[in-house]
Amino acid sequence: MKIAITGGASAGHVVPALAVAGQLRDRGAELVFLGRENTIEHDYAQRAGIPFRHVPSAGLRRHRSASNLLMPFRVARGIFTAFTVLRRERPDALFSKGSYVSVPVGIGAALARVPVVIHESDHSLGLANRILGHVATTICLSVPASGPTPRWMRNKTQVTGLPLRADLAEAKPEALRERLGVPDDKRVLLIFCGSSGSQRINAAVRAQLDCLCERYSVLHVVGKGNLAPQLAVRPGYWQLEYLHDDMPHALALADLVIGRAGATTLAELAALELPAVLVPLPASVSRGDQLDNARAFAAQHPERCRVVADEQLTDPGTLIQACAALSAVPRGGQGARPRPEAAAQRIADLVLRAAGRRK
Secondary structure, rough: OEEHHHOOOOHHHHHHHHHHHHHHHHHHOOEEEEEOOOOOOHHHHHHEEEEEEOOOOOOOOOOOHHHHHHHHHHHHHHHHHHHHHHHOOOOEEEEEEOOOHHHHHHHHHEEEHOOOOEEEEEOOOHHHHHHHHHOOEEEOOEEEEOOOOOOOOOOOOOOOOOOOOHHHHHOOHHHHHHHOOOOOOEEEEEEEOOOOOOHHHHHHHOOOHHHHHHHHHEHHHOOOOOHHHHHOOOOEEEOOOOOOHHHHHHHHHHHHEOOOOHHHHHHHHHHHHOOOOEEEHHHOOOOOHHHHHHHHHHHHOOOHHHEEHHHOOOOOOHHHHHHHHOOOOOOOOOOOOOOHHHHHHHHHHHHHHHHHOOO
């Protein structure tokens, strides 16, 4: 049995895809990953030892851009490439984790008569999943749909939860503390905003760094190319471009988090019961899904969550005040190991069912 995997553009799509891939591999499935060459999905698939096949794609920019005029042609080329690759690889099913990367692969799979199972992380389907939902045999949801379900979706949706990285349960925070030289006399503040980081959050953190370092040991994941050389030896401050295998250790080491409100981030925070200051992406540069995510998360976890609007980042002391509001909140779950594999197992079952194999 062979299963194709697709999804990319951010760790929030790739990490859950690989969690499902791991469950499928454990059950004897042969895997192949379809995505864009020299990207985050390419890097992660290589690290996981999954054969990778290049499929071109292009996303819709949410502002006026000449690249939007070329997008249909790139997607059409991607569909043809995906169809050709899938006919050659002959997978029994495709699992798609979403983002624009998945659109040509999903359509190519439908044309090649390969069953498609998709997963949506947010409270409503993103554009890619709204497109692929029409050709999918199963639509997996992290949470129940927030509004009325369209008729075409009703008979093929399953609420599975959001698949998390399996190594969350195997974290070794003290090993990371020793390697970085982080003292144990202060709470640890972890700041991360996905694989590319956030220039606005980076700037706000650095503007308020003196006060933050007085209260915390600050681990700041800034994104590739965003290191500040002048802060390389700043006491109490550790800046890193990105964390791959060390991310579970960093999450386990942290007492407090500042980050965006992507669904994968929130699921990890909930599993680890970590207090968090959320700065959701504004609607001006997204479809507003992180605003919905942040509101729902704050309502579910009012004691350990504060939400700061992106436009408030320029206000002096905003992050300090939000962190201070959570200063007395201990992280939970210290004595219990999370079970990150549960959702991935449920989704793997559905993919195998779509492939005509039950285990």
